[in-house]
Amino acid sequence: MMQAKLYLAVPCGDPAGIGPEIVLKAMKTAQLPAEVGLIVIGDAPVFSKLAADLDLKADFDSVVSYQELLEQAMAGGSRKILYTQNIVDMNHFAYGQISAMCGRAAYASAQTAVQLVQRGYAKAVVTPPLHKEALRAAGIEHIGYTEILSALTHTKKAITMFDTMGLKIFFHTRHLSLRQACDAVTKDSLLETIITCDRITKSSPAFDLSLSLAVAGLNPHSGEHGLFGDEELVSIEPAILEARSRGIDVVGPIGADSVFYQTRMGKYRAVISLYHDQGHIAAKTYDFNRTISITWDLPFLRTSVDHGTAFDIAGKGLADASGMVRALEVAASYTCN
Structure with missing residues (x-):
């Protein structure tokens, strides 16, 4: 298998929503060029629980927790890497529930995604949904990806x-x-x-x-x-x-x-x-599930689904991943050209 030449950074979004589910589903179905790999950022126990509960395959080549292991995984040819966090306490985790803990996890994964791009490990950021109330509960000032990424990169107007x-x-x-x-x-x-x-x-x-x-x-x-x-x-x-x-x-x-x-x-x-x-x-009347968002004038390309965390169906296996698939494919297309 061809070794990845560039990677897309994929923060997990709010762990209590459908973000991790659509990431796992999109990893399986997205048609990405052979030279494009993924670095998904999120808590490994959340993905393990989701995979077990929904009979989904957590199709990661490598699971890493710090920079040196990430470099080893990339050098070893891993194309689907999970960069795990240690934020979500599974004893207090529940699908579809607003929590400061999940707000912190979502924000931290976005921070890490930006750092991976800034340090040259990834070329673009592809985002599943956040939950604004969870971010606010966590004391995060900015409650949308555009605002968060702009603040982290000191971008005046994305x-x-x-x-x-x-x-x-x-x-x-x-x-x-x-x-x-x-x-x-x-x-x-x-x-x-x-x-x-x-x-x-x-x-x-x-x-x-x-x-x-x-x-x-x-x-x-x-x-x-x-x-x-x-x-x-x-x-x-x-x-x-x-x-x-x-x-x-x-x-x-x-x-x-x-x-x-x-x-x-x-x-x-x-x-x-x-x-x-x-x-x-x-946009959403035309095609709700496949509408994606592209953020311009950041120091890097960012694509995203354009729907919410869908707490009402989180953890039930009902999430439509077609928007996440398009977001990954568009990001790959733009970064490869």
């Missing part, structure tokens, strides 16, 4: 993009209340987002640069010239006009009831969603 079977959606804002998200749509901030998204799309072969970048409207029918709100007139249209004056091929605002479908059909290279649910609803 950009989230969804990829749903070719439909590519960037987000102007993420975890804000709806009122705060509306207030965050200003000419200057949106212009910055347009410039950033244009730069990203021009740096990757994943985008068709013969197509325009689109901006979704905020209000119904993009405000109908001020009949349903003035954000389009005051902020969105001026930002687009300024971007166009700088040579950026961007159009809009286009009504949110149309622009996502049009982008899926190949009319635009990508669409900028102005707030969290606007783009999430479009």
Whole structure:
């Protein structure tokens, strides 16, 4: 068997959720190039329990607990490595339960994943879901992967993009209340987002640069010239006009009831969603399980599933791993090219 030339770091997510399950399932079914290996970070007893409870194979070539053993495993040709933690006390572990312990384990696995990339052991990070309440219970300030990875790498502004079977959606804002998200749509901030998204799309072969970048409207029918709100007139249209004056091929605002479908059909290279649910609803209605998230402008590539920890089905063998499979395959594709 060909020895892996590069590795993807895979933190476990919240151990009480479906993260470890979809990791084990995806390891079995993901079609990865022979030169790509995996380093999964999580507590070995959690994976052992899960494998026994669900009759899944924990298909690891090596289990390591510190850097020197990791180097030995990589040098020995291991392609599926478990980098074990010692955080989860199995006497207090339960599937589907919010706990500070599992929040700490999830955060620690993300920290280790970043360290593995920074030290040259891995090229990209692929993430299963976190649970925000568990992170908060653990006293973690940042409660989402984008925020956590940005803080760990001192990244000023990482950009989230969804990829749903070719439909590519960037987000102007993420975890804000709806009122705060509306207030965050200003000419200057949106212009910055347009410039950033244009730069990203021009740096990757994943985008068709013969197509325009689109901006979704905020209000119904993009405000109908001020009949349903003035954000389009005051902020969105001026930002687009300024971007166009700088040579950026961007159009809009286009009504949110149309622009996502049009982008899926190949009319635009990508669409900028102005707030969290606007783009999430479009992507997940199209294909909930296979929507993945790609985070740009970190020092490394990060791909992720775009669903939650599904505590209601954790430990029952019902989790659909297709999103995790796509996240692994997309990360492998980007890092190999």
